[in-house]
Amino acid sequence: MLIGGGALKRWAMAGMVGALLSGAAVYGPAVLDAAKGGTAMAAEATTTAQAARTIAVSGEGKLTVQPDVAYVSFGVFTREKTANEAQTANAKTFAAIEKALKDQFGIAAKDIKTSGFYVQPEYHWSEKGESSIVGYTADHTVTVTYRDLNGLGKLLDAVSKAGANRVNGIQFGTEKREAYELQAIEKAMANAKTKADTIAKAAGRSVKGVLHVQHSGAMGGGPIYYPMAKEAAAMDMTGAMPATSVQPGELEITTSVSVTYEM
Known part of the structure; x- marks a missing residue:
């Protein structure tokens, strides 16, 4: 079959475009991978140079x-026959302590924080392993924030005199x-x-x-x-408690x- 000149040119051009497209499909990824590898190597070299x-x-x-500042932890421990008696006795003692803290030392209510309060039964265990309630205990613990460190000893003596029978410890800090x-x-x-x-x-x-x-x-x-x-x-030379x-x-x-x- 004979092909005209115009048709022949169009056929040749289509073949060239197809070849180019086919080549791009085959060789494009390899070229891109090579470019990426070069970029990665350059970035790694830059990072290494910066680290040096x-x-x-x-x-x-x-x-x-x-x-x-000092954070003083102390409390009142009370033992009675009933839970109500233990709690009432404990509250009475603690009220006297709180009054001493406020009146004698000017401690604000915000600086007196309850850190523990418990009322619970006490048990007696027989030789047979049987238990029975023999009384109740009330335990009220507070943490007091006190800033007059020179008067800390007097504070401890005052709360002890008012009825505190447990002093758990003092943590010193700074504000x-x-x-x-x-x-x-x-x-x-x-x-x-x-x-x-x-x-x-x-x-x-x-x-x-x-x-x-x-x-x-x-x-x-x-x-x-x-x-x-x-x-x-130990007592001092006069026999008084220091x-x-x-x-x-x-x-x-x-x-x-x-x-x-x-x-």
Whole structure:
């Protein structure tokens, strides 16, 4: 069959377009993969180069301060024949303690917090393993926030005299913790910078700036003081019971940071 000149040209052009499209389908993905591989290698090389210009160090900040508040935990334990008698007797004693705290020491109601209150039966167990209720106990525990640390011994003596028969302990703290934590952070950052400068100098380089900082948080606490039972305290030369002595000690606020610097 004979094909005209115009038809022949159109047939040849269609064949060339088909070949080009077929080639793109075959070779396009390989070309794209090669391009992606080159990009990945370039990114990896950039990351490695950046890492070679960084220093990662940790810094610690420590601050020793005087406590300015005490959290005193004490309570009243009462034993009676019935639950109502135990609770009533306990409430009467605690009312006297609360009056002493407010009248003698000016402690606000918001600084007296009940931390435990229980009324429960007491059991007697026979040799046969049988139980019977022999009475009831009431236990009322409070935590008092007190800021006059020099008068802490007098406070303990006063609540004991008013009827408190359990002193669980004292936790010393500070109400300026946030300000102290900020100072500790400054110390930690200065410590990290000193380390980074030393490392960079030894490597013949210098620190340019901070790339990343991570703060671990601040920790700190005070000693817990457990006073002896008043009956066990030694008497002074006059035969009178000496005032309870309490030593607040010191608080240590510590914090740490992890810093990455650019060289």
